[in-house]
Amino acid sequence: xxxxxxxxxxxxxxxxxxxxxxxxxxxxxxxxxxxxxxxxxxxxxxxxxxxxxxxxxxxxxxxxxxxxxxxxxxxxxxxxxxxxxxxxxxxxxxxxxxxxxxxxxxxxxxxxxxxxxxxxxxxxxxxxxxxxxxxxxxxxxxxxxxxxxxxxxxxxxxxxxxxxxxxxxxxxxxxxxxxxxxxxxxxxxxxxxxxxxxxxxxxxxxxxxxxxxxxxxxxxxxxxxxxxxxxxxxxxxxxxxxxxxxxxxxxxxxxxxxxxxxxxxxxxxxxxxxxxxxxxxxxxxxxxxxxxxxxxxxxxxxxxxxxxxxxxxxxxxxxxxxxxxxxxxxxxxxxxxxxxxxxxxxxxxxxxxxxxxx
Numbered sequence: 001x002x003x004x005x006x007x008x009x010x011x012x013x014x015x016x017x018x019x020x021x022x023x024x025x026x027x028x029x030x031x032x033x034x035x036x037x038x039x040x041x042x043x044x045x046x047x048x049x050x051x052x053x054x055x056x057x058x059x060x061x062x063x064x065x066x067x068x069x070x071x072x073x074x075x076x077x078x079x080x081x082x083x084x085x086x087x088x089x090x091x092x093x094x095x096x097x098x099x100x101x102x103x104x105x106x107x108x109x110x111x112x113x114x115x116x117x118x119x120x121x122x123x124x125x126x127x128x129x130x131x132x133x134x135x136x137x138x139x140x141x142x143x144x145x146x147x148x149x150x151x152x153x154x155x156x157x158x159x160x161x162x163x164x165x166x167x168x169x170x171x172x173x174x175x176x177x178x179x180x181x182x183x184x185x186x187x188x189x190x191x192x193x194x195x196x197x198x199x200x201x202x203x204x205x206x207x208x209x210x211x212x213x214x215x216x217x218x219x220x221x222x223x224x225x226x227x228x229x230x231x232x233x234x235x236x237x238x239x240x241x242x243x244x245x246x247x248x249x250x251x252x253x254x255x256x257x258x259x260x261x262x263x264x265x266x267x268x269x270x271x272x273x274x275x276x277x278x279x280x281x282x283x284x285x286x287x288x289x290x291x292x293x294x295x296x297x298x299x300x301x302x303x304x305x306x307x308x309x310x311x312x313x314x315x316x317x318x319x320x321x322x323x324x325x326x327x328x329x330x331x332x333x334x335x336x337x338x339x340x341x342x343x344x345x346x347x348x349x350x351x352x353x354x355x356x357x358x
Contacts, residue, residue: 008123009053010043010132029146030103030358038139043116043132045123050110050133054091057108057137058330061093065105070161070270071095071147072277073105074298076327076353079306081314084136088112094326094355096280097150100297102326102355105144108137151273158221159243162262168198169258170217174210174229186233190226193255198224218243224258244269281353286342287320290354294323298355302339302348310350313343317354326353 018037020026026033040057044050058075065071073095083090087109094102115121116131123132152159162168171191175183187202194200203213210227217225227239232249239249240258245265250257280297284290293299304310306327314325328334328350336348 008045009049011040012042013040014038027358029142029149032142036141038141040135040137042135043121043123044134045125045130045132047112047133050112050135053135054089054108054110057106057135058091058093061106061108065093065144066270066274068161068163069144069148070266070273071105071144071151072270072274073147074277074326074353075330077306077330078327079310079314079325079352080308081311082325082327084109084111086111086114086118088114091330092327095147095151096277096297096355097147097358100280100295100356102298102324102357103143103147103150104357105140105147106138108135110135152221152269154244156215157219160221160223161266162198162223165221165223166199167201167217167220167222169194169200169224169226170213170222171200171202171226171228172210172213172217173202173204174227176230179230179233182233183228183230187228190228190238190252193252194226197259214241223262284342285339290317290323290342291321294321294354294356298326298353300334300351300353301342302336303350303352304341304344304346305349306352310341313341316343321354321356323354323356326355326357328352 015036015038018035020033020035024031042050042053044053065073073093075091075093078090078092084107089110091108092104093106094104097103111134113131113133115134121132122129148164149158171187173183173187184204191200191202203217205213208216214225221243223243225241227241232238236252237249238252238255239247241247242262242265245261248261281300282293282296282298283300284293285302290299290301303325304313306325317323317325334351336351339348340346341348
């Protein structure tokens with residue numbers, strides 16, 4: 001039995017559209033007027049179970065956003081001045097865009113009993129009524145799509161991971177007038193096989209050349225293209241091309257090779273992007289070093305505190321560099337080694353990450 005089901009908890013989920021009531025400039029997907037609002041709200045009978053939910057939120061983020069979507073990111077514990085209003089702690093997933101600015105794509109918050117006390121939310125425990133411990137998690141789906149475009153697009157257009165692509169396989173018939181029927185019929189036979197595993201479409205538009213169609217579907221980010229001409233028909237073969245991959249011809253009976261090839265290619269792309277993200281983490285031990293490094297991505301710095309007593313140092317960074325203290329990275333243990341805060345020069349208690357943001 002799943003251990004999560006043994007918990008005494010209430011878990012609810014909501015998804016709806018809301019509209020920004022403000023005059024700030026918007027950006028497509030990154031900051032739109034219309035927002036796809038997706039969030040969870042959970043209530044538990046103790047703090048331990050609530051914190052388990054926070055950990056589970058993070059594990060799900062890694063599994064879906066990093067492993068399935070292929071977007072590299074870092075998880076931070078946000079500073080006290082950047083927490084969700086009323087939360088005890090806020091944790092956020094940040095990725096980098098092509099211009100090296102940080103983009104927050106998910107947050108999860110430990111609310112403790114603050115909201116329960118304010119709204120009198122209780123449960124019946126062994127010793128009477130007690131306040132619940134709450135968590136909430138918000139998923140920035142539009143921002144996830146924006147970061148996907150940033151990490152995977154190229155001069156040819158989009159790249160969509162297989163699970164996200166509306167059309168996963170596009171079949172392009174290549175024919176002359178005399179063999180058109182044979183090619184189209186074979187394309188439909190191949191589609192019948194492929195559609196058992198993929199969302200498949202045959203582009204039968206007579207007004208466009210095969211070369212135009214190749215470029216069109218690469219621009220749209222379709223992960224797999226199948227090309228079928230006279231050679232493939234006569235030899236019971238297919239030629240497939242992976243987006244960002246090479247062209248290969250195989251027997252129709254070996255069609256499962258497409259999935260194996262795609263997985264290998266996507267794994268390589270994910271590893272390369274994760275390595276690139278780590279390479280965009282710089283280090284600064286002074287404000288002058290920070291000024292030089294901030295344009296290249298995240299900057300690790302020694303800092304006095306991410307609690308409220310570090311707020312004055314943060315304001316100086318904000319005013320001088322138009323950058324934000326993203327917080328402490330949670331997947332690595334980092335402590336200053338006889339270093340001082342880059343702002344106030346007092347003993348540093350934290351290693352924090354700073355970046356410009358959207």
